[in-house]
Amino acid sequence: MTPIQPAFSLATRPQRKSVFFTTLSCLALAAAGTASASDTTSDAATATAASATTETATANPMTPSAAWARATAPGIVTGAIYLTITNTGDIPDDLLSASSPAAATVELHRHLMRADGSMAMVHVEKLAIPAHGNITCAPGGYHLMLFNLAQPLVAGTHIPLLLTFAHAGTVTTSAVVGDIAAMGFAEASASATAASAP
Numbered sequence: 001m002t003p004i005q006p007a008f009s010l011a012t013r014p015q016r017k018s019v020f021f022t023t024l025s026c027l028a029l030a031a032a033g034t035a036s037a038s039d040t041t042s043d044a045a046t047a048t049a050a051s052a053t054t055e056t057a058t059a060n061p062m063t064p065s066a067a068w069a070r071a072t073a074p075g076i077v078t079g080a081i082y083l084t085i086t087n088t089g090d091i092p093d094d095l096l097s098a099s100s101p102a103a104a105t106v107e108l109h110r111h112l113m114r115a116d117g118s119m120a121m122v123h124v125e126k127l128a129i130p131a132h133g134n135i136t137c138a139p140g141g142y143h144l145m146l147f148n149l150a151q152p153l154v155a156g157t158h159i160p161l162l163l164t165f166a167h168a169g170t171v172t173t174s175a176v177v178g179d180i181a182a183m184g185f186a187e188a189s190a191s192a193t194a195a196s197a198p
């Protein structure tokens with residue numbers, strides 16, 4: 001399977017709205033892949049131990065890990081970030097939005113399989129992360145959709161990412177860019193390491 005060129009440009013992209021469907025065109029592969037959470041890149045604040053009371057625990061319970069993206073071809077203005085978000089806290093939380101200097105807009109998206117077997121993307125308002133649970137964004141499922149990339153995503157680089165949660169506030173992480181056919185974090189990390197080797 002070869003990468004499919006986006007069927008829409010930013011100029012013709014539908015106005016942002018709560019839900020839209022479009023044929024899967026921005027992602028090369030619809031096959032499900034799984035990111036192996038073999039690494040943690042948490043920027044969660046460390047507890048300051050200022051108080052022994054549980055009411056003032058300060059460690060941010062939202063821990064992003066294994067964030068990765070595929071390199072993009074020149075001229076392609078969309079991309080996607082996949083990652084795992086773990087909630088170590090006692091209350092459910094929602095990822096409300098994400099942003100990155102790599103793209104003008106970042107949207108929370110989900111892939112769906114239509115009845116006819118074709119793939120569609122839907123814009124979701126939030127991603128729920130259960131207490132003491134996690135959510136994994138992976139090809140074929142949830143992803144952070146990047147629109148209007150500042151420049152093509154290059155294997156071996158990292159994309160800063162800011163995540164905003166309903167309760168936990170903002171958490172930062174970075175996504176490693178793997179090659180254009182990468183299917184998971186481990187693969188992306190390996191290709192990124194190879195790309196940056198002297």
Ligand SMILES: [Cu+2]
Pocket residue numbers: 026080109110121143145
């Ligand atoms: Cu998408």
